[in-house]
Amino acid sequence: MSLTRRQTATALLTLPLALTATPALAHGGGAGGPRPRTLHIAGDSTAAAKSADAAPETGWGTALPFFLASHLRVANHAVNGRSSKSFIDEGRLAALLDGVRPGDLLLVQFGHNDEKTEDPARGTDPSTTYREYLRQYVGGARARRARPVLLTSVERRRFGPDGTARPTHGEYPAAMRALAAEEGVPLLDIQALSLARWQQLGPDGTLPLFLWLKPGESPNHPDGAQDNTHFRPPGAVETARTTARALLDEGVLAARDLRRLDDRVPEEWITWDGPAGPAGPAGSAGPA
Structure with a gap:
């Protein structure tokens, strides 16, 4: 990609990219201070920051700073x-x-919308184009002497008649695992970890994590919601905690880089952006 094309593409992004930081980082390192190390998230609505008119829908990327x-x-x-x-x-x-x-x-972390193969703007094939696009993220990070980390997609809430949590992402997690091994990239297997967690919690125990609302419970969702893909604050916190622990377990971060892994994170800590929201549509009740 040429420099001119990159500059043009950047200029076309008229809506700001969502930036989330812990309160302690609002002041940065100060003039002349060390630059904080940054974790950049590329992903879909399961991770994205949400607008105020989508609340209580919450992406796990909003909660990740609580554990760093x-x-x-x-x-x-x-x-x-x-x-x-x-x-x-x-x-x-x-x-x-x-x-x-x-x-x-x-x-x-991509996969939810790659599965929409009927949409030529988004769909990819897990054995070919999905891997080819992911390689661009890996190569782009490495070219800047940053470290790429691949995350399989967090699982949806889906249970069989016997109460068994069921996987929903087809061949995409396996394709990402294979690519991570080929490229020597750290892999956080959030799909497997979240599936196991949903199994522990069961159909009823997972309801408070996802965007299930009764009519009238939220002014933004007057008719209620039955969304098994997107999170309420407890689900975003749960997934962010899982991600932070995986970063530690895979040796990407050290113990000194993390905090609160075993502590309760109050739901009140979650905040939402203004009415215009972050880049892209918000508040969808469909797939991520």
Whole structure:
């Protein structure tokens, strides 16, 4: 991609990319202070920051800073409805990479919308194009001396008649696992970890995590909601905690980089953006 094309693509992103940071990082390192190491998130609506008119829908990227030490920050570039392909085609990866510095991490979680193979703007094939697009994220991070990290897609809430949690992402998680092994990239198997967690909690125990609302419970969803893909604050916190633990378990971060892994995170800590919301549509009740 030429420099002119990158600049043009960046200019086309008229809506700001969502940036999430812990309160302690609002002041950064100060003039002359060390630059905080940044975890950049490229992903879809399961991770994305949400607008106030979508509340209580919450992406796990909003909750991730609660589990990171003060010398780390999160730049959440995830956008509703995007796939590994459309995120690149819209120039969003180019814009993200412009802010990546040596030592940063690029967390990549796509799959929900790659599965929409009937949509040529988003659909990818797990054995071919999905991997080809993911390689661009890996290569882009490495070219900037940052570390790419692949995350399989968090699971939806789906149970069989016998109460068994069922996988919903087809061959995409296996394709990402294979690519991570080929490229020597750390893999956070959030699909497997979340599926196991949903199994532990069961059909009833998972309801408070997802966007299930009774009519009148939320002014933004007057007719209620029965959404088994997107999270309420407890689900975003649960998934962010799982992600933070996986970063530690896979050796991507050290114990000194993390906090609160075993502590309760109050739901009141979750905040939403203004009415215009982050880049891309918000509040969808369909797939991510």
